[in-house]
Amino acid sequence: MQHFANLLDALSFQPARNAKLRLIETYLRTTPDPDRGYALAALTGSLNLPNAKPAILRKLGTDQLDETLFALSYDYVGDLAETLALIWQPTNRRNQPSPSLREVIEKLETATSAEVPLLLTDWLDLLDATGRWALLKLITGSLRVGVSARLAKTAVANFGAVALEDVEEIWHGLQPPYRELFSWLSGFGEKPDRLNLSFRPLMLAHPLDEEELAQLKPEEFRAEWKWDGIRVQAVAFAGERRLYSRAGEDISRAFPDIIEAMTYEGVLDGELLVARPAENSDVQIAPFNELQQRLNRKTITSRMLADWRAHVRLYDILIDGEVDLRPLPFDMRRQHLEDWYRRERRPRFDLSPVLPFASWEELAALRAGARAASIEGLMLKRADSPYLGGRIKGRWFKWKRDPLTVDAVLMYAQRGHGKRSSFYSDFTFGCWQGSEGEADRQLVPVGKAYSGYTDEELLQLDRWVRNHTINRFGPVREVSPGLVVELAFDAVQRSSRHKSGVALRFPRIRRLRWDKPAQEADSLDTLVQLISTSKAS
Structure with a gap:
């Protein structure tokens, strides 16, 4: 497990694609079966640990700290696995060996929901902070180390000196820990025959x-x-x-x-x-x-x-x-x-x-x-x-086609994940319901966006959220209605699932409108009219 933890740690701090490939290839060459196969499954999102739920991790956290202190720590760190890894206080059982990746996965695959907390407690006691973080990332299924499934498969192809397409052709007929795959790539076996029902790269x-x-x-x-x-x-x-x-x-x-x-x-x-x-x-x-x-x-x-x-x-x-x-x-x-x-x-x-x-x-x-x-x-x-x-x-x-746009007001913000876990980077925006000057005019949420801004603008947005928070709902901050952004989106449709009655398709931030007063942002009627325009054209 510690070897896998070192890999994840190195990947999380390495921005270059080719360097990430080399790290994964080296791991595959220096790690025996089945650990390397389980690591590959984790990197490609192919693991299924049904009883290892985030709620279990929160319970472990509140057992270590009181509920309020844990909630404050989680809010500050912004990542559940990292928070628990940092606050964990191990018992005096450090003379025991840390678990292997195989042991962790195979035990979790068969453990009941009641057994999982006991297993995690034992393993967290035996691992260092990096190992604990990697274990918890593995369980939540959100590694967030900048490695896509395709990049991991590319590393596998490089390891075996075969074409990426040859790996992808048989991928969906294989199961972790991929012993047949590594046997073939290492020159000890035939290429697995899984073509008929396999996914072909699009x-x-x-x-x-x-x-x-x-x-x-x-x-x-x-x-x-x-x-x-x-x-x-x-x-x-x-x-x-x-x-x-x-x-x-x-x-x-x-x-x-x-x-x-x-x-x-x-x-x-x-x-x-x-x-x-x-x-x-x-x-x-x-x-x-x-x-x-x-x-x-x-x-x-x-x-x-x-x-x-x-x-x-x-x-x-x-x-x-x-x-x-x-x-x-x-x-x-x-x-x-x-x-x-x-x-x-x-x-x-x-x-x-x-x-x-x-x-x-x-x-x-x-x-x-x-x-x-x-x-x-x-x-x-x-x-x-x-x-x-x-x-x-x-x-x-x-x-x-060119996107549609609307000027909307920032209403809520939440911290992101991975490299954005320390910044408020996920935003909810609203438009005005009612006419300007009406006493009951209010903002209603119309969409969420977490892309479209630069790194510098992220710092500005994060600072603005912290300085204009008026309420908190768990990890979500409500802000005063003062910042307008131009949202771009591909389509707008009626939706009974949203309070506003509309849903935006692929909303993203196009530009920050520091110059525009919130009262001049668009109304919900503007979006409704865009629905009619879309149908007419």
Whole structure:
């Protein structure tokens, strides 16, 4: 465990990507099985420790300190694992060896909720402050050391001197601690055969700006709408079916209606959406807010299936039966997809249309009208591009519509996580309900944002929150209504889940309006009008 703790500590203080890769590769070379496999699972978010809940850690903390003092310490530090690691007072049992990573994970996987606190108490007594911090980070599943799952897999590929795509091809057919994987990468075994139901790395797009667009030739590209859902991969072979998110997470259980319709053999790439009943045969796509009602649900009820009908709009076909189509250029794959759809037409699937255009000006006019519900903008794909996993420069581009903006007032703030744990960096903003001058005019929350500002602006925001706090609710601070920001967002939709009655899609801070009085911020009516404008266009 201490070896893994040293790795996490080094990663958290190392900003450079290549240096992080070297740290992970060195760990994999110097750590035996199964510890290195469990470490890899932790770095890629593949561990499942169901009974190790954050509530248990809070209880351990209040056992060490009284509840008020622990709450103040947690508020000051801003991170639960770090707080508990710092305040822990071990007993006099330091002559015992600290636990291995294998011992920690395998015991927690089988422990009951009643047994977990006793195990943690013993281990926390045997570890130093860094070890305690790493143990608690492992349990909460929030390592926050600047390592993405893809970066960890890249280190694994470098360790075995194989292509990253070869690792990703078999990844979702493997289970921690990945003994087969390391046996193959170390040259002692064959490559694991897990291809059929595995997730294939998705081909991703680069953002496109006007200057870059001018360098491209229209005749070399094909255009499609960029639908406002979540990217999925639908895999079906020999009667078995899997639906994967863009990150390779198996989301099959949450979408049984899609799984039921996957009566084919192959791999399809598309956008998961919610479809509304339409009078004609066309499918009417609902706003993203309705898709959110189906996401991250442990239990799917019959009412959910009826009210929010899942639908996949297809972009591409990777494998048809036993034929791998990925090496083919986009135009040929598109023809295969259209042939497949005519042959295999089914109610939960349809095709994303290819949009005809002769010039960038003509396409820009189409993009200008893309504010319609469930359309984020355009996708541009080179006609001769094979299907390559990852974000390959110059092949696919996303040309999103210009964002909407609103001036909103800062209402609440909360500390962030990881490197931001000492700063108020997560903000809730509101707009005015009621007309200016009315006695009952009040701010109502319309959205949360934690991105879009510079490091210098973060310091300014943090200082402003601390100097203008008027109330506290646990880790949340309420501030006086004095700071206006311009929020950018992709769409606004009606929502019964929010007090304001609206929900913003991807809100982020565009600029700080130190010059603007809070009373001049926008009203809720402004957002409601934007809903009507979006539908009309």
